Amino acid sequence: MSTAAATFVSRFGVWWTILRICIEERLVYRGDFALGTLMRFLPIITQTFLWTAVFVGAGGPAAIGGFTRDEFIAYYLLTYVARAFSSMPGLASSIAAQVRSGEIKKYLVQPIDLLTFLFLSRLAHKLVYYAVATAPFALVFYICRGYFHGWPDAPTLGAFVLSLMMSFLLGFFLEATLGMIGFWFLEVSSLLFVYMLFNFFFSGHMFPLTILSEPWRTIVLYQPLQYLAYFPAAVFLGKVQGPELVQGLLGQAAWTFAFIVAARTAMHFGLKRYSAFGG
Amino acid sequence: MQPNYFAVFREFARNSLVREMTFRGNFILDCISSLSWVFMQLGLYLVIFEHTNQLGDGTGWSRWPFFVFLATTLFVNSLVQFFFMTNMEELSDLIRTGNLDFALLKPIDTQFLLSMRKFEWSSLANLVFAAILLGVALTHLDFTPTPLQMLLYVFYVMCGVALLYSLMIGLGSISVWLGRNESLYDFWFYITNFSRYPMEIYSGPFGTPLRLAFTFAVPILLVANVPARLMAWPLASQDWRLAAYAAVASIVALVASRKVFYKALDAYRSASS
Amino acid sequence: MPVVEIEGLTKSYRVYQKNEGLLAAVRGLFHRQYRTVDAVRGIDLTVEQGEFVAFLGPNGAGKTTTLKLLSGVIHPSGGTAHVMGYVPWKREHAYRRRFALVMGQKNQLWWDLPAQESFRLHQQIYRIDATDFDRTRDELTELLQVRQLLGRPVRELSLGERMKMELIAALLHSPEVLFLDEPTIGLDVVAQHNIQQFLKHYQEVRQITILLTSHYMKDVAALCRRAVIIAQGRIMYDGSLAGIVDRFSGHKVVTLAFADDAELPNLARFGTVVEARAPKVKLRVDRPKVAEMLAAVLSQHVVSDVSVEDPPLEEVIADMFQSAEASLATADA
Numbered sequence: 001m002s003t004a005a006a007t008f009v010s011r012f013g014v015w016w017t018i019l020r021i022c023i024e025e026r027l028v029y030r031g032d033f034a035l036g037t038l039m040r041f042l043p044i045i046t047q048t049f050l051w052t053a054v055f056v057g058a059g060g061p062a063a064i065g066g067f068t069r070d071e072f073i074a075y076y077l078l079t080y081v082a083r084a085f086s087s088m089p090g091l092a093s094s095i096a097a098q099v100r101s102g103e104i105k106k107y108l109v110q111p112i113d114l115l116t117f118l119f120l121s122r123l124a125h126k127l128v129y130y131a132v133a134t135a136p137f138a139l140v141f142y143i144c145r146g147y148f149h150g151w152p153d154a155p156t157l158g159a160f161v162l163s164l165m166m167s168f169l170l171g172f173f174l175e176a177t178l179g180m181i182g183f184w185f186l187e188v189s190s191l192l193f194v195y196m197l198f199n200f201f202f203s204g205h206m207f208p209l210t211i212l213s214e215p216w217r218t219i220v221l222y223q224p225l226q227y228l229a230y231f232p233a234a235v236f237l238g239k240v241q242g243p244e245l246v247q248g249l250l251g252q253a254a255w256t257f258a259f260i261v262a263a264r265t266a267m268h269f270g271l272k273r274y275s276a277f278g279g
Numbered sequence: 280m281q282p283n284y285f286a287v288f289r290e291f292a293r294n295s296l297v298r299e300m301t302f303r304g305n306f307i308l309d310c311i312s313s314l315s316w317v318f319m320q321l322g323l324y325l326v327i328f329e330h331t332n333q334l335g336d337g338t339g340w341s342r343w344p345f346f347v348f349l350a351t352t353l354f355v356n357s358l359v360q361f362f363f364m365t366n367m368e369e370l371s372d373l374i375r376t377g378n379l380d381f382a383l384l385k386p387i388d389t390q391f392l393l394s395m396r397k398f399e400w401s402s403l404a405n406l407v408f409a410a411i412l413l414g415v416a417l418t419h420l421d422f423t424p425t426p427l428q429m430l431l432y433v434f435y436v437m438c439g440v441a442l443l444y445s446l447m448i449g450l451g452s453i454s455v456w457l458g459r460n461e462s463l464y465d466f467w468f469y470i471t472n473f474s475r476y477p478m479e480i481y482s483g484p485f486g487t488p489l490r491l492a493f494t495f496a497v498p499i500l501l502v503a504n505v506p507a508r509l510m511a512w513p514l515a516s517q518d519w520r521l522a523a524y525a526a527v528a529s530i531v532a533l534v535a536s537r538k539v540f541y542k543a544l545d546a547y548r549s550a551s552s
Numbered sequence: 553m554p555v556v557e558i559e560g561l562t563k564s565y566r567v568y569q570k571n572e573g574l575l576a577a578v579r580g581l582f583h584r585q586y587r588t589v590d591a592v593r594g595i596d597l598t599v600e601q602g603e604f605v606a607f608l609g610p611n612g613a614g615k616t617t618t619l620k621l622l623s624g625v626i627h628p629s630g631g632t633a634h635v636m637g638y639v640p641w642k643r644e645h646a647y648r649r650r651f652a653l654v655m656g657q658k659n660q661l662w663w664d665l666p667a668q669e670s671f672r673l674h675q676q677i678y679r680i681d682a683t684d685f686d687r688t689r690d691e692l693t694e695l696l697q698v699r700q701l702l703g704r705p706v707r708e709l710s711l712g713e714r715m716k717m718e719l720i721a722a723l724l725h726s727p728e729v730l731f732l733d734e735p736t737i738g739l740d741v742v743a744q745h746n747i748q749q750f751l752k753h754y755q756e757v758r759q760i761t762i763l764l765t766s767h768y769m770k771d772v773a774a775l776c777r778r779a780v781i782i783a784q785g786r787i788m789y790d791g792s793l794a795g796i797v798d799r800f801s802g803h804k805v806v807t808l809a810f811a812d813d814a815e816l817p818n819l820a821r822f823g824t825v826v827e828a829r830a831p832k833v834k835l836r837v838d839r840p841k842v843a844e845m846l847a848a849v850l851s852q853h854v855v856s857d858v859s860v861e862d863p864p865l866e867e868v869i870a871d872m873f874q875s876a877e878a879s880l881a882t883a884d885a
Contacts, residue, residue, distance in 0.1 A: 042469045045489075046476060050334070053480040057338075058331035065330075190308050197315045206323050213329055281645070286676040294673060298664045301705070380625045381660040386648035387677050548565050548626055 065211030078233035086171035095179025173259035183270030204230025309401035344511035346416035353409035435506035445532035452543035561631035593785035606776035656734035712743030
């Protein structure tokens with residue numbers, strides 16, 4: 001009996017050790033990851049000082065482009081949230097690389113759809129990311145809570161969440177469409193770089209798009225990239241309301257649908273061309 | 280007998296150019312991409328100066344003086360990129376593969392060899408753009424800079440390069456010590472980000488300590504601020520103290536970082552094969 | 553005066569214990585576990601001008617570490633070394649221009665450029681006079697038959713061609729001492745032979761001092777009269793290649809062919825039978841017993857052929873390493 005007990009104790013000891021090491025590993029890994037995510041918020045510091053100086057220099061106006069100084073900071077923080085949904089690092093380039101290497105062939109013979117597969121794996125990827133990144137995001141928002149004037153009302157919050165979901169879809173299908181260009185041109189890296197720059201500027205990651213002067217302001221508010229960062233942030237801050245909000249959400253839905261169709265069409269013709277010409 | 284450093288330098292420059300020219304497509308793409316980032320920065324400030332006359336209250340950083348500042352930041356950064364950036368990025372590779380061994384065998388200053396092996400010619404695109412921007416901004420200032428200002432400007436741009444380079448060498452030493460280079464590059468980016476703005480914007484209960492830290496502890500705020508201040512408006516006596524300090528800080532930083540780097544090289548254990 | 557003088561040289565370093573996997577790697581950033589490795593445990597060695605010495609030993613024996621210590625790449629933990637009167641790890645320019653190190657597994661030429669561009673760079677770094685440089689380069693490219701490859705980017709060269717270029721780069725400044733670390737590793741037989749021939753010729757003509765490490769016994773046999781065997785960071789043997797067998801192998805390999813091939817006699821009492829395939833028997837016999845054994849066999853059987861050989865060098869050395877490892881393991885335990 002005592003030997004059996006001893007065996008059990010020692011076995012339990014082994015289990016416990018393994019469990020502890022795994023948890024430790026997870027925690028340290030998370031710690032490192034969280035630290036990296038926090039580091040990414042560092043530019044917020046200089047942006048805060050910069051826009052404070054801009055408002056002071058302008059003689060302390062109530063708002064620039066409809067945003068007060070506090071709202072500017074809040075806006076930047078919210079664009080980080082929006083981009084956590086809409087940015088798809090490496091998606092387009094990996095599609096193009098698969099075309100180039102011929103790996104794309106497996107989707108011709110396997111009963112799986114390329115886009116579905118990529119979408120699911122990207123979704124999983126994002127879910128894991130949110131699980132780990134929520135804590136650092138929460139910390140930063142808590143520290144910066146002074147820049148927000150309370151939570152928005154429930155309908156606004158609902159619209160915000162809806163637009164984040166759609167920004168994920170839009171971001172995915174937009175980048176996937178770009179990646180499909182790889183079927184026609186082998187070297188797409190330069191194209192992707194140009195897209196990245198445009199994205200950075202016209203998604204509103206650098207500043208709220210409404211501070212642009214006319215006619216630019218009207219023009220940029222018609223293009224799809226605004227939905228990747230500017231629009232969700234503006235919705236949260238209550239800058240888009242009433243019929244404008246409905247119009248905006250419909251616009252985002254329309255662009256999202258357009259790029260779903262575009263990605264599907266491009267894939268259809270791309271694979272057709274690929275199987276016709278071979279890899 | 281000392282090696283002819285100038286001849287070696289010329290050889291490095293030539294070899295890097297030959298190399299970049301063999302991958303011409305890449306080279307052009309690099310030029311375009313680095314220029315595009317600059318254009319976006321410029322775009323941001325053009326938008327900002329639509330809404331304000333100057334940054335901060337009574338700082339003097341109105342549109343054209345600020346563009347002098349922006350051009351200065353570009354100058355310093357593109358020079359650092361041209362001479363040192365590729366080499367520092369490659370330093371971690373050299374450590375990992377053990378190829379740092381070869382550098383330690385050559386009868387030439389090891390820091391020189393490791394810092395200047397490869398020139399990034401594509402960053403000259405930014406340098407040219409910075410020169411144009413500076414030229415345009417200067418003609419719009421409401422005074423004409425004196426030759427003395429021009430001289431001081433050139434000198435302090437070099438001091439700025441020296442300060443950034445010292446920081447880089449310091450980070451490089453850490454990677455020699457650790458035998459790896461994890462996220463040092465990110466660290467470099469986040470730190471130097473603070474140097475790209477006029478120092479006056481760091482004010483208030485949080486800004487002032489930040490300004491003091493980046494002026495005295497890690498003096499990266501001197502990098503662009505000092506040359507830009509000496510050029511953007513007529514020489515003023517209140518800038519002299521900062522300028523004198525910047526000159527001293529650059530020399531101290533160069534000497535100290537060199538000492539640290541050589542300490543790190545002494546600790547170097549080449550990757551076993 | 554000897555060219556290389558080493559006394560009590562030791563090198564131990566702490567190795568960061570890497571664990572498999574990304575998580576472990578990240579964890580390692582916070583908790584580092586170290587293990588001390590004694591790469592070199594007290595080496596004494598003297599090499600005279602014009603000698604061609606081979607360092608033999610298994611992986612991790614300390615050969616490469618010794619060469620790196622001698623070239624000043626790393627600092628020792630203890631002991632002294634002088635090469636041509638210089639202390640290598642002081643890293644003096646004057647010393648650096650008088651020796652060269654070639655590492656078979658590493659590449660110092662600019663990858664994307666033709667080798668001649670790297671040579672030019674060396675000319676400037678070592679301040680080689682232009683006429684000397686042209687003469688040396690032409691001579692070396694001629695000897696190694698790579699003249700037509702000078703203008704081709706290094707990345708397009710074969711491994712053997714690249715090694716030749718590496719050798720040229722190392723010899724451009726006419727070093728008086730040359731350290732070669734596995735110069736023929738990974739090369740095909742022809743390329744190996746070419747490089748051996750070149751080294752042999754070059755050393756004979758120039759009378760420089762060369763220290764070479766290699767896994768290939770052929771390199772060593774072709775080039776070096778003196779072999780230094782290192783195992784577990786210590787010198788096990790220092791002398792001629794032939795002497796290794798005399799000293800470390802207590803047996804000979806005897807092969808007998810019997811004329812009456814109907815049945816092979818049982819010879820187990822004389823030694824260890826390695827192979828028995830009628831009409832031949834191959835066996836290992838302790839050296840003092842060879843004469844006795846031959847007399848006995850020849851008196852009882854009709855033997856058509858006899859050969860008595862030393863065992864192959866590789867085998868002797870491998871045995872030696874094994875026993876060194878075993879004795880060290882017991883000493884440590």
